[in-house]
Amino acid sequence: MDATTRPHRIPPVMGVYAEKHKVFQLMQNMAEALLIFRPEDPIDFMIEHLKKDNDEVPAVFVLGPPAAGKTTISRWLCKHLSATYLNPQQLLKNKLLHRSREALQQQERQGSVSDELWAALLEDRLADVDCVKLGWVLDGFPETRAQARLLQALGVAPRHVVVLDAPEMVLVERNLGKRLDPVTQEVYHTTFDWPIDFTVQKRLIKPEGTSAQDTAKRLLESHRNIPDLLRTYPDNHKIISADQPCADVFAQALSFVQSRFRSEAPFSPRVLLLGPPGSGKSLQAALLAQKYGLVPVSFVDLLREEVAGRTALGELIKPSFESGYPVGDSVALRVLGNRLAQPDCIACGWVMHGFPRDVDQADLLRRAGLEPNRVFFLHLPTEVAAQRLCQRATDPVSGDRYHTIFKPPANEEIHLRLRRNPRDAPPRVEKKTEVYDRQVCDLEDFYEEALFVNADQDPYTVFEYLESCLVTPLPVTKPGIRSLAGSSSRQ
Known part of the structure; x- marks a missing residue:
């Protein structure tokens, strides 16, 4: 890899393999040991070092x-x-x-x-x-x-x-x-x-x-x-x-x-945010994208773009949109694969939400070589999710978004003309939350190194935790023990 060329177009599978097997950390540890002990035969020394298998x-x-x-x-x-x-x-x-x-x-x-x-x-x-x-x-x-x-x-x-x-x-x-x-x-x-x-x-x-x-x-x-x-x-x-x-x-x-200290190894973040409706996935994706130059990838938005562009895939997706049924997994994977294979995603990394919805889709994503290297579950109580979504509305004149509790309109005139999105109706929110709750336990088991975050707190507090896990290697934990945010808990 030529260090003078930017950006580096490193195939995602290389980064996944290097981080999974700690390739760069291993090289750094061996170099440090060589400089400290200065053995007469560096090759034999490194072989013995690898046999010890005690870098962690x-x-x-x-x-x-x-x-x-x-x-x-x-x-x-x-x-x-x-x-x-x-x-x-x-x-x-x-x-x-x-x-x-x-x-x-x-x-x-x-x-x-x-x-x-x-x-x-x-x-x-x-x-x-x-x-x-x-x-x-x-x-x-x-x-x-x-x-x-x-x-x-x-x-x-x-x-x-x-x-x-x-x-x-x-x-x-x-x-x-x-x-x-x-x-x-x-x-x-x-x-x-x-x-x-x-x-x-x-x-x-x-x-x-x-x-x-x-x-x-x-x-x-x-x-x-x-x-x-x-x-x-x-x-x-x-x-x-x-x-x-x-x-x-x-x-x-x-x-x-x-914890593990920040590494200088080349790293392109591929972040997956999972959580129930109202947990703040879109906001956190936007914050990460803004600060670190990641490409925000919303699965729902990708589908809408395909339909609006009247592409061949859009014609396959349109009937699902009209009937309200989920898009087929094979079509969904083609849409995602096309976007994540773009040069900006490969060079800068990405932050995705809205997919996968179940273990089968997660397995398809992994087999397609689109595996994320950071997975976060944003946990949020059902009643809080309903409060966040069902109380929000939009001003059709200015386009500004309001919330009856957290951001009420300044005057009665604006309040009277506010309109709520049908997707935020309580029955629809409850249904989407129930679907997520049925799948989340299997997804948590599938992503063994996922991190769990309490999303029922200030959005910038959530962002600070996501950021800390993005810029440092994953913490070293014993098998079967999950990493938790300081104030998070599994629901």
């Missing part, structure tokens, strides 16, 4: 001041992602690491372990098969920029850095009430998280370093070190407020860890 496993640092909840969030992330939990104390006690005895002896003699030895211990641990295959979450390390730089020099680089933060008074209160179960290593709190089991209550102990004096000293050190740590990881960290319910902190951390 978690590699996470969870950092923050004392009592910010690092251990809890780290363990929850490990449980959800099936990753390996790591912390400095585990490294010291791991007798399988050949330098753990040296580290323990150094700690006994000097009261601390050198940064170089910490880095060496972690490097050895990350080479174990569980960390390589499942990924890892490191709790509370590194603590300083010097430690972070040592890890970078050894090729230990996290994909995501979660930084927890909270006001000092909150952290002090949490740390003073912290209790540790010496058997399970679970952390509890005398106020916020006291165990129900009486046996567990009896064996809880107060961890070292949780006195008021120790807490103040550790908080001071943390506040000094965190800014430098953030400069070490400028592009892949996220600061999350820990002064909120633990479930909310975890949800934000999980969403960040599953």
Whole structure:
């Protein structure tokens, strides 16, 4: 492909294949590994890299001041992602690491372990098969920029850095009430998280370093070190407020860890918007087209253009329009295929709505090589859809559109001459909504990597979420788990 020629007319099937199999990301990961480790035999190194097949496993640092909840969030992330939990104390006690005895002896003699030895211990641990295959979450390390730089020099680089933060008074209160179960290593709190089991209550102990004096000293050190740590990881960290319910902190951390950063790989968006009548598909398509130069493709409008142009396909479509029956799938696919094969759609990408209506049409679209690479389901309650559609009207004089609730006319004269489209009559809206509801579950199963959006909110809030998913790769999720917008839910 000649980089000096614009626009690039890349066949859509190439882009679909490249994104599905992460071709560009794979090439980038191998190039990064080559530059970091500088092997003598790059070919053998890349072969071994491909055999590991671990480019998508978690590699996470969870950092923050004392009592910010690092251990809890780290363990929850490990449980959800099936990753390996790591912390400095585990490294010291791991007798399988050949330098753990040296580290323990150094700690006994000097009261601390050198940064170089910490880095060496972690490097050895990350080479174990569980960390390589499942990924890892490191709790509370590194603590300083010097430690972070040592890890970078050894090729230990996290994909995501979660930084927890909270006001000092909150952290002090949490740390003073912290209790540790010496058997399970679970952390509890005398106020916020006291165990129900009486046996567990009896064996809880107060961890070292949780006195008021120790807490103040550790908080001071943390506040000094965190800014430098953030400069070490400028592009892949996220600061999350820990002064909120633990479930909310975890949800934000999980969403960040599953996200993938924006790629420089060539990408032509092919967006499919699905949703019930009134969910805002036309508006969102127009907004995406306006900002990103995509071609808006309305299936219904394409059919009308064919009929109005009196083309051969238009003559086949006209009887369906007159009778009210759906256009045949083969004719519909020919109309769409002709439009999506145009140079503007191939070069700039497209955003489509109105098709497919069922799984059979979706399968035809896929077999024709017209598969979208972003699919969004706009969810909207039936009563809200009816309110949006049945209350809108048009001024036949000015052509302006009004809504009796959201955009009422300015005076009575305009109100009296408003006309409603017969398509917005309540019975017709209910019928179209029922048809969509019968098909939507099968469509959701067909498009496994679809994203779900709550359309019952401000249109520009919906657009911001669609936009964020358009400019970044799809999030990494476990099989069977869908990606949801922050305030969306499946109806």
